[in-house]
Amino acid sequence: MKKKIKNNVYWVGITDWDLRSFHGNDYSTHSGSSYNSYLIQEEKTVLIDTVWAPFADQFVENLEEEVGLKNIDFIVMNHGEVDHSGALVKLMEKIPDTPIYCTANAIKSLTGQYHKDWNFNIVKTGDRLDIGNGKELIFVQMSMLHWPDSMATYLTGDNILFSNDAFGQHYATELMFNDLVDECVLYKEAKKYYANIINPFNPLLIKKLDEIVSLKLPIDIIATSHGVIWRDNPMQIVEKYYEWANNYQENQITIIYDTMWDGTKALAENISKGIQLADPDVNVKIFNVSKTDENDLVTEVFQSKSIIVGSPTVNNTILSSVAGFIQLIKRLKFKDKKAASFGCYGWSGECTKILNELLSDAGFSLIDDEGFKVMWNPDEEKKNEAIEFGKKIAKA
Numbered sequence: 001m002k003k004k005i006k007n008n009v010y011w012v013g014i015t016d017w018d019l020r021s022f023h024g025n026d027y028s029t030h031s032g033s034s035y036n037s038y039l040i041q042e043e044k045t046v047l048i049d050t051v052w053a054p055f056a057d058q059f060v061e062n063l064e065e066e067v068g069l070k071n072i073d074f075i076v077m078n079h080g081e082v083d084h085s086g087a088l089v090k091l092m093e094k095i096p097d098t099p100i101y102c103t104a105n106a107i108k109s110l111t112g113q114y115h116k117d118w119n120f121n122i123v124k125t126g127d128r129l130d131i132g133n134g135k136e137l138i139f140v141q142m143s144m145l146h147w148p149d150s151m152a153t154y155l156t157g158d159n160i161l162f163s164n165d166a167f168g169q170h171y172a173t174e175l176m177f178n179d180l181v182d183e184c185v186l187y188k189e190a191k192k193y194y195a196n197i198i199n200p201f202n203p204l205l206i207k208k209l210d211e212i213v214s215l216k217l218p219i220d221i222i223a224t225s226h227g228v229i230w231r232d233n234p235m236q237i238v239e240k241y242y243e244w245a246n247n248y249q250e251n252q253i254t255i256i257y258d259t260m261w262d263g264t265k266a267l268a269e270n271i272s273k274g275i276q277l278a279d280p281d282v283n284v285k286i287f288n289v290s291k292t293d294e295n296d297l298v299t300e301v302f303q304s305k306s307i308i309v310g311s312p313t314v315n316n317t318i319l320s321s322v323a324g325f326i327q328l329i330k331r332l333k334f335k336d337k338k339a340a341s342f343g344c345y346g347w348s349g350e351c352t353k354i355l356n357e358l359l360s361d362a363g364f365s366l367i368d369d370e371g372f373k374v375m376w377n378p379d380e381e382k383k384n385e386a387i388e389f390g391k392k393i394a395k396a
């Protein structure tokens with residue numbers, strides 16, 4: 001359903017209340033999501049982005065009914081990923097000659113996915129498109145935020161930045177705007193989105209934010225491609241991105257482990273005790289990686305200054321749940337975070353050595369070169385040693 005954003009600018013996207021995993025099963029979406037497509041109706045009618053392919057029929061039908069497909073003069077594709085371009089195929093079947101404005105890299109991604117020879121028009125940062133009534137679109141390339149083809153589009157007069165993925169959240173709501181929704185949920189989802197999607201590109205992001213700010217364009221609204229639109233103090237999310245991009249951490253230490261017969265679990269609990277005894281102000285959290293949503297756990301790592309990772313030794317290596325999670329956080333390129341390892345073993349005892357190698361490889365600096373390992377299950381003496389290990393972690 002078409003919803004007014006400001007003056008002649010409308011939301012024409014899809015709210016996906018049912019979505020519980022995104023990017024295949026790579027990102028959990030407990031709060032659903034939305035695919036925000038926008039329509040500008042000035043002398044020219046412009047569609048900005050489309051929606052995910054499963055909603056293509058509904059999207060095109062809505063546009064036909066509420067706008068009239070033949071009335072669309074231009075399409076702007078800020079990004080070629082399928083959640084924004086999926087309905088383009090269905091749409092272009094109806095209006096095949098409509099000019100599509102996008103980056104050169106978006107032509108590669110769109111033709112690579114859909115193999116169509118559409119009426120592409122390449123734009124780059126600073127290019128302008130007159131849409132009548134004194135208004136223009138100004139394009140800003142957002143390369144690698146988070147794809148090479150990413151772009152933002154600014155609408156003069158109404159001062160709206162259509163930012164695509166940047167500043168988004170996977171958050172389904174009919175309330176649409178940041179001043180109307182629950183702020184805690186909004187920031188929880190925005191932070192999870194940043195930690196899981198944007199974090200690897202921090203150095204590029206800081207440069208790009210500087211570039212956008214230096215353009216001195218007044219921004220009244222940031223209209224993202226997922227979740228709510230920032231209209232109440234929209235620059236708050238830009239400021240938050242600066243904070244998050246600067247190797248963000250809180251006073252948190254996160255213990256992440258898996259266990260076979262609860263020996264490694266007992267170590268986790270006693271290491272936690274030691275940390276709390278040495279530093280009562282630090283926020284210690286413990287998670288069994290097999291029982292925790294991995295994207296939520298990524299967010300915990302994002303806001304931690306240190307992570308303490310445990311696995312028992314099994315067949316000369318570690319549990320795949322722990323190895324897989326370290327692989328995931330390696331890809332997210334966290335910086336300036338410390339790590340340590342622990343685990344129980346019965347005979348060969350490679351767990352801490354392997355964990356240390358993996359954690360170093362993932363970019364964490366080791367607090368302790370050996371780690372803390374215990375043969376069989378910890379007795380009272382070993383539990384006390386785990387407490388002492390925790391104290392050492394807290395002081396590191």
Ligand code: FEO
Nearest residue numbers: 079081083165225
């Ligand atoms: Fe929301 Fe990169 O797509």
